[in-house]
């Protein structure tokens with residue numbers, strides 16, 4: 001048994017920019033790898049969010065039923081859940097579609113275009129059923145820490161992650177919590 | 181004008197009887213957040229961020245529209261005040277569409293920096309996400325209702341300083357909208373002189389220069405000080 005932190009990162013309704021910024025930790029990734037095992041992440045090929053995760057960084061807003069299911073699983077199986085980046089924290093760009101009804105949205109994006117479009121209904125099993133309104137993560141599950149930014153800079157991420165590795169609360173300075 | 185004494189954060193200080201509480205507080209070097217207040221414009225007590233506690237009453241006082249009084253005893257920091265200030269910022273952020281990442285004022289916005297300053301790292305209220313228009317009919321400027329916090333600095337600077345009174349507020353409560361020339365497209369407003377003062381004093385991305393893209397808009401309101409010094413004190417200097 002190692003006493004390394006079990007770290008998971010997940011990608012909901014976002015652009016993956018937060019994960020790109022995570023990779024911008026550069027050489028600090030080696031330090032992180034020495035202190036934590038990455039047990040789930042879109043940058044690792046693991047299919048199922050495992051049990052017993054210590055820290056989960058969640059990128060993206062909650063936009064469809066798959067996101068809701070994964071968010072709930074993450075909450076059940078993780079000690080600390082972090083809203084990672086503006087989409088998770090505020091809904092950000094993802095939430096902009098809330099001013100349209102889901103049906104109008106699907107029409108604008110798919111049906112009015114060329115070719116055959118998915119209906120976007122639960123039953124057709126092609127795209128996950130869209131929620132009527134996109135929600136920030138903390139309105140779906142309880143969240144323990146927030147790392148705003150679009151994307152949060154590598155320095156922000158490092159400040160949060162190192163606090164978590166030390167077992168401390170995430171309490172970021174003023175210049176590290178601006179939205180945007 | 182007479183001098184009075186009052187207590188600010190347990191310090192006995194003196195102030196001119198004509199001063200507002202906000203002026204007296206800031207004169208002591210005490211930081212207190214404001215959004216609708218701007219040096220050179222009249223005060224309206226709209227944003228409620230400058231609320232302070234006063235000994236002897238449970239009612240909070242907006243410092244910008246409260247005159248100092250002999251013997252007043254005020255506190256500018258307390259758990260309650262911090263909590264209310266955060267709530268105000270969160271309500272502003274949830275009421276319209278503040279998507280900082282794609283906003284012309286990203287990195288230069290007073291609302292954005294005040295949120296961080298007050299420790300607002302998420303919003304506890306439901307986002308309203310209203311469907312609001314933009315007006316790009318003016319040849320040089322753009323108005324984006326999605327970013328407006330209804331501080332009415334634009335309305336005041338246009339009326340009080342430029343003297344054109346292009347801007348007004350239409351509607352009530354959350355439905356209030358800043359409108360040009362009694363609800364014309366800004367570009368066809370005949371009262372607008374195109375001076376751009378409103379753009380410069382607007383604390384958010386609601387008014388911007390046409391052609392600015394994300395994070396490009398930077399505003400300057402030093403001109404207000406120069407104009408007011410000239411008008412009121414006959415001091416014309418460009419510093």
Ligand code: SF4
Nearest residue numbers: 278280283289384385
């Ligand atoms: S106006 Fe300010 S707070 Fe609103 S989106 Fe733009 S930068 Fe963010």
Ligand code: SF4
Nearest residue numbers: 328329331332334382
């Ligand atoms: S347009 Fe700008 S200055 Fe005018 S009320 Fe809105 S936020 Fe304030």
